[in-house]
Amino acid sequence: MTYGDGEGGSQRRGSQRGSNDFAYALARMAVAQICEGVEISTLQDSHSREGARFSSFQESALERLTDVVIQYIQSVGKTTQFYANMAGRGEGNALDVVQALEDLGAGLGFNGAHDVERCLGDSGVVKDIVRYTGEAEEVPFVYSLPRFPFKKGKRRAPSFSGIGGEMADEHIPVWLPAFPETKSKEVEETNTEKVGEVKSKENGLSLPSMQQSLDVDRLKVQKSMEQEDVQEPGEEPEGNPFLAAPVWVREKDVPRVFCPSEPKNEEDSIGHVPEKQKNIPPLEAHAPPGMINDESRLGGTEDGQKTQRALLRFKIGTRKASMCWTIKQSLEDKETRGRRRWNAKRNSKPLTQM
Amino acid sequence: MNHGQQSGEAKHEDDPALTEFLGSLMDYTPTIPDDLVEHYLAKSGFQCPDVRLIRLVSVATQKFVADVASDALQHCKARPAPVVKEKKQQKDKRLILTMEDLSKALREYGVNVKHPEYFADSPSTGIDPATREE
Numbered sequence: 001m002t003y004g005d006g007e008g009g010s011q012r013r014g015s016q017r018g019s020n021d022f023a024y025a026l027a028r029m030a031v032a033q034i035c036e037g038v039e040i041s042t043l044q045d046s047h048s049r050e051g052a053r054f055s056s057f058q059e060s061a062l063e064r065l066t067d068v069v070i071q072y073i074q075s076v077g078k079t080t081q082f083y084a085n086m087a088g089r090g091e092g093n094a095l096d097v098v099q100a101l102e103d104l105g106a107g108l109g110f111n112g113a114h115d116v117e118r119c120l121g122d123s124g125v126v127k128d129i130v131r132y133t134g135e136a137e138e139v140p141f142v143y144s145l146p147r148f149p150f151k152k153g154k155r156r157a158p159s160f161s162g163i164g165g166e167m168a169d170e171h172i173p174v175w176l177p178a179f180p181e182t183k184s185k186e187v188e189e190t191n192t193e194k195v196g197e198v199k200s201k202e203n204g205l206s207l208p209s210m211q212q213s214l215d216v217d218r219l220k221v222q223k224s225m226e227q228e229d230v231q232e233p234g235e236e237p238e239g240n241p242f243l244a245a246p247v248w249v250r251e252k253d254v255p256r257v258f259c260p261s262e263p264k265n266e267e268d269s270i271g272h273v274p275e276k277q278k279n280i281p282p283l284e285a286h287a288p289p290g291m292i293n294d295e296s297r298l299g300g301t302e303d304g305q306k307t308q309r310a311l312l313r314f315k316i317g318t319r320k321a322s323m324c325w326t327i328k329q330s331l332e333d334k335e336t337r338g339r340r341r342w343n344a345k346r347n348s349k350p351l352t353q354m
Numbered sequence: 355m356n357h358g359q360q361s362g363e364a365k366h367e368d369d370p371a372l373t374e375f376l377g378s379l380m381d382y383t384p385t386i387p388d389d390l391v392e393h394y395l396a397k398s399g400f401q402c403p404d405v406r407l408i409r410l411v412s413v414a415t416q417k418f419v420a421d422v423a424s425d426a427l428q429h430c431k432a433r434p435a436p437v438v439k440e441k442k443q444q445k446d447k448r449l450i451l452t453m454e455d456l457s458k459a460l461r462e463y464g465v466n467v468k469h470p471e472y473f474a475d476s477p478s479t480g481i482d483p484a485t486r487e488e
Contacts (some may be wrong), residue, residue: 023390023393023394026387026390027386027390027394030385030386030387030390031419033385034385034386034416034419034420034423035419035423035451037385037420038420038423038424038427040424040427040428040431052427052431052449053427053449054423054427054430054449054450054451055448055449055450056448056450056451057450057451058450058451058452058453060453061451061452061453061455061456062451064453064456064467065419065422065423065451065456068422068460068465068467069415069418069419070394072415072418073391073394073395073398073411073415074394074395074397074398075398076395076400076411076414076415077394077395077396077397077398077399077400077411078398078399078400080395080400080411081398081399081400084400091401091402091403092400092402092407093407094372094376094404094406094407094410095372097407097410097411098372101414108462108463119370120372121370121371121372121373122370122371122372123371123372125414126371126372126375127371128417129375129410129413129414129417130371130375132413132416132417132420133375133382133413136416136417136420138382138383139385140383140385141383141385141386141387
């Protein structure tokens with residue numbers, strides 16, 4: 001709580017400044033302004049009073065002084081709070097501040113410091129300050145500050161009433177935030193883009209597709225998959241989704257994917273459908289992480305038609321996987337070729353030996 | 355008016371200086387902005403809704419800085435000019451706040467900001483400054 005803290009504080013300066021760059025810059029400017037206004041009058045031989053002022057600063061000196069000033073303010077705050085707590089109060093008052101200033105000024109001393117029973121209201125520190133304000137010129141801060149600290153206003157989603165749409169669904173109150181708009185145009189893009197991106201768009205699609213999944217009497221797991229097959233994305237607010245007609249999946253031609261045999265321990269983690277099992281593990285090995293997360297959500301579907309959709313999805317990934325599979329195939333081919341050669345050699349040997 | 359007497363600590367016939375000062379504080383704009391002082395005070399645990407107290411602290415800080423700066427200025431002026439020539443006398447008028455002057459000024463306030471000397475500056479580097487002749 002004494003000025004000695006300034007030394008310890010300077011060691012933490014690096015981390016302090018890192019998080020308080022703005023405040024530090026402001027403090028630096030304020031300190032520079034104050035120093036600029038300091039003037040000592042010298043009486044010269046010619047009896048003309050010359051006011052000597054600082055014309056410039058050494059940058060490191062200004063920084064040190066700013067650090068000390070920040071430490072000073074913090075010490076005053078700490079000591080004030082300390083005195084307030086000592087008196088059993090939660091908030092400091094003016095007398096606490098005066099006591100704190102007296103504490104910090106005890107090194108240099110002030111008028112009346114010797115008096116044990118002095119009144120804080122008439123403290124020498126206060127009188128010194130009063131004298132200072134009377135003598136010093138008033139220099140307002142150079143810049144006008146924005147509200148400090150600056151708070152970003154969060155943009156809230158508008159409610160149903162805010163949007164103005166009439167909700168036919170009686171169970172949804174009007175004051176709730178509205179459903180986000182479904183992005184049907186991006187459905188076609190997802191087929192060609194990386195699967196990982198779909199995940200980011202799912203935030204906007206979760207609700208409508210979740211609603212649609214409730215329409216149908218089947219387990220719908222992947223929300224992005226809904227977009228590809230369902231071509232009525234923006235119909236949730238209209239009509240009761242529970243009574244809407246079920247959406248039928250169209251069958252698309254999906255090239256048969258060669259699936260090497262898989263170890264059985266992956267069955268539990270992924271899904272119950274055998275076709276899926278074959279598809280997922282190699283993709284897990286080679287697919288980007290976004291894909292893996294999507295695939296993990298596929299687990300749990302039991303409908304056969306779902307698997308067709310899964311195959312649709314895997315079509316995206318199979319490109320990469322197929323590359324790996326071709327590598328695997330090539331390796332296997334090499335292996336078989338090697339075996340054949342070896343077998344041929346073996347077969348040929350007895351011939352030669354013979 | 356009578357709150358000093360009511361508190362029983364001491365008898366005052368007029369308002370304590372503090373009360374008057376707090377009243378007049380709103381007219382005086384300290385150089386250090388209120389928000390900045392409030393931020394640093396809050397950082398150390400003192401949160402006060404009263405602007406006058408914050409201004410009191412900021413004025414006290416301003417006084418502190420002014421005192422330190424004036425001491426440093428006096429040290430700077432007291433130092434004899436290195437080169438005394440008529441052409442270079444203009445330099446003497448340009449006073450720069452240097453680390454040396456600042457450290458001397460802050461020393462009196464109990465703040466030690468002396469930076470360690472470079473190893474190869476002089477043969478007497480590292481010796482206790484009290485025994486060393488500058």
